[in-house]
Amino acid sequence: MTDLVKSTAEQSSAETDIVPFSEAMKVWARVAALSFGGPAGQIAVMHRIVVDEKRWVGEHRFLHALNYCMLLPGPEAHQLAIYIGWLLNKTKGGLIAGALFVLPGFIAILALSYIYVLFGNVTFIEGMFFGLKCAVLAVVIQAVFRIGSRALKNKVMVALAAAAFVAIFFLHIPFPLIIIAAGVIGYFGGRIGNRAFQVGGGHKSGSGKILEDKDSVLGEGIPQHAKPNLAWSLKTSGALAALWLIPVAILLLTLGPDNVFSKIGVFFSQMAVVTFGGAYAVLAYVAQAAVEGFGWLRPGEMLDGLGMAETTPGPLIMVTQFVGFLAGFRDPGSISPLLAATFGAILTTWVTFLPSFLWIFAGAPFIEKMRGNAALSGAMSAITAAVVGVILNLAIWFGLHVLFSEVRPISFGSWSLDVPVLNSIAIPSLVLTILASLAIFRFKLSVITTLAASAALGIIWTLSVST
Template structure:
């Protein structure tokens, strides 16, 4: 049984504490919320929390942030959802904006580059660790292993866009899963009208500002392009934060060339050091793209646009679907589609890990094509032995000694500086 519904003041205080202490990526965030909401405060039952987590994993976008918004909605309706969601987002967003501004101003300085040498090495290990964790959860049958392999081949050697991979996996999972389409009860007319009104409201909150920007600035504006790209991210990135990151890297560093590969690795490293959802990396990316296009003020504006287009859809999905969460328990076809998507995301994240490792370890990496095939090929003479050594140390700290990111990233930054001093 859950305890009494907390007062709005106590509820907001607890969520602000979660927001400023939520370091460590999606898995750590989900564990922290479980400890606070289920074990300590007893505001939610174990079943409610797990049902909500399953629901959020069915949605595109960052599951930890959506779980926060749902938890708030469950206890205090719309106000609670906004308080929980924004408390989880805004503290980290403020820190990321400051870090992005500092990086935009001083990122090319030798000291900064030396610090990020160690952080890059840690990021490679962090992504590999995430890959291993997701693989253990997602790859349990031969067809799931096949989906992961095909997804990797499609994105690495054929350049197939991420949304196409996800769509194909979803169709396969839906068609091959056993069981009925689902036993979702038909909503009554009142709940249907409320749901439609909620969806329309949040769709307007999400897209009307983008339309206004388009009318005012035109489609070629960097602000509009960021808004459009991040809106696409919000719709197609099933599979959690690392799936979002894989698509973002493909679009920003390869297709549009707003950032370099090393800047994308640095962005993830900084996002890992801050509280809040890992997907705040989109704010960092937006700031750098805007800063390059028009200076610091444009960078701040682009960061705000990026935040809006990343998180407004999350509230849309949660507030629209939350009333029906208990009805999703008996929908095997939907779960089959999600299972196949998650399996394919493993292959996409493998591509991300390999792409990061190549660009961090070699000074020169070129995209080579042979007919319809393509691949990233490094110039072996530009191999940086320092990155291999630092990655080995990071692997020991993270995988063997189980250090948290709060210790690993500062330690690796210091080691990167020392190694740079040694030449």
Template sequence: MEDTNNLQRPSFKEALKFWFKLGWISFGGTAGHIAIMHDYLVDKKKWISNSKFHHALSHCMILPGPEAQQLATYIGWQLHGKRGGLVAGILFVLPSMFILLGLSIVYVLFGNLPWIYAMFNGLKPAVIAIIIIALFKIAQKSLHGPLHIILAAIAFVCIFFYNISMLLIIAGTIVIALLMKYIWPSLYHKRNKSIEEESADERRYFLNRYSVAPDAGFAGKRIFKQLGIGLLLWIIPFILFYFLTDDFRFWTGLSLFFTKTAFVTVGGSYTVLPYVAQFSVTKLNWLTNLQMVDGFALAETTPGPLIIVLAFVGFMAGYNHFNGSLWMGSIGLIATTFYTFLPCFLFIFIGAPIIEKTQGNPVIEGVLGFITAAVVGVILNLTLFLGKSVIFPGEVTIAGLDYISLAWVIVSLFLMLRFRMNVIYLIMLSILFGLAHYFIGM
């Protein structure tokens, strides 16, 4: 790291305190996570400049995985090397994993009680509203013209009507993007506005635009070492499953499935959730549509990345497969978390130094823009897939319409759009609504 400022590197102990605290207070989704980190790291502590912060964020948006968790890993890595990156990334996830484990156990033990069931009935419409708003926000940022809209529509048709794999949709989108480079090259010359920072102001921060990232550039020996360590960590649970469990085939399938999902999360958590929701419900039969919506609700009540909802899917998979075993459900949740986030650390430690060399490349930016546009169509499919289970619990007819749920979806949208209601407050209000509806019905 070049000596480009007058500030000393923050101590590892000081950084550790922040990363631990962040894991417990990081509510509000990706935008909330990023806001908390920006307020503390940039504005209060001046550990990293605004331009460097957004520079790191842009890298994390390129890589598969939850952006906020990888941003914490990335900044931890720049501050204190791999040790700092591991601590930042792990502490970002662990609190939400333990909280979700406790909530999942309560859910399967007491979810059939009428008043608990009523609480989730109140939460489900609010979750659909949250997903709808996420869809429009992503669409607003991702669809830049007719071509992007057409790609989003094609992606939606592929997954909704023909159940085409998301991996194939992404692969097809990349092919289309590369073809368009030659057919319509002007698309690749659109650049986002850079963040303006005065040069003198940059030097007030420990990490700034003039800082040299650790291990920057391509280094084959380092990469092969990291891949070897990652592969070893990936294999160890398989060995444990083989010798310590009765159904090795099930655990192999779960581990491979969530490893694969970790590689298709370009664009954030909402990118992979449609794939997991549809595949785990319709093909693997790990849980039902309504249980998947309940998982969204539980994940929204925990800090950390929304992708932690996958841990709930893993819990339900183990719980249901082993005939209501809380122990197997807990192992499923821990295994899912491990295989979902292990690749994230490899993406940062291996990918970030290399990707820095390609920042601003118009071809790469163009391809990513096409992929993000296709993601909008995939998220639309998720919205309809889960929304149908809530608004039409039976047949999709006027008689099968749940008017109460539809009304609460509309109310939730109004509260979030008109009054900017915080998601946590909306969840609490929705729980009260569900209970009130239940007791009034009695």
């Protein structure tokens, strides 16, 4: 931590902030408070405030930073906030922007988690989460179409998405291997100049003109602190890596590898390294491991946590905090369940989000000089295409557990899949899912409005059948 403070001081002495630090803090707090609706909504809010309203960063640089963040494992909206905060106010700006982006959601989900475990058997609470589950299923289906329409621009990308779906749904190949394979294919496809892996040259406006950054406060040049500095990157990255990994090592040494907190630290640290492709891709990985592997929670509870994350500010990946909370609550050891749950939530959040700071501070200065790199663009395109197949798997997995009370595994040699028992279909869940899908696809209602309406209908239904 001392190295990180020294590094911040050294960088701050090099030049003044691009914008006043106090004003930047207010803006990042505002961005965090308005960041509902998943990564697309959060990036839109950030763009509206930072690019259109404040004109601190130009369109070209914003998109360049976003492209880099989409190549990284973890939540791209959170990483984008860190990147822009660092550009404007150096290391301290990135730290504050990233911390404020997470804090409101952490507090909200922690409060909802307490209510969930203490009052979850209350009819009102049961009805709310019943409605949220159905709406979340519709939201995930929407994500398949939204990301697919953007990513599957040619037959090669469609084939990559299909292969990723088959690999995870039928063959149960681990998500990280699928994403790594897609990235390698895309990297070499872009490097040899295959047009299928190109994402286009240059960022253009609707009028077809190349977008310029001259009118932004930051301008088109690279600030002194944003120029590649290997010594600064190594010192800062080393301090952040120590803050991330030393607590996990202490847990392993003192509690042993079989302790729930050790498992949380190791699992979510691994997740922070391998989960490329955005929040919904992360959910597929977490759901597979936390529900089927560790048994920390049930499929329906994973949907409850996703409903919490969808209806609170901050990154959608905050659902992992709920997973850590329930893991600690159900395996508290010698301490009280609520204390163990709170520690599980804090530990999960720490190891999930701290690596984002590491990725940005380690790579952003070098990425600032790389514009239009074909190999990196190809890797990003292929990974995004594969993620479509992974999210489709997630939608089907959620659908089976929301719409049917019983599923049965069927095997075909090395292939296997879960199929629903048709007479176990839950008619109320089917009806509410159809209504939520109509709200999103037909009437174009926002995610927040759809979730709120579905929660209300869930409460009404549950209260009516309980009386």
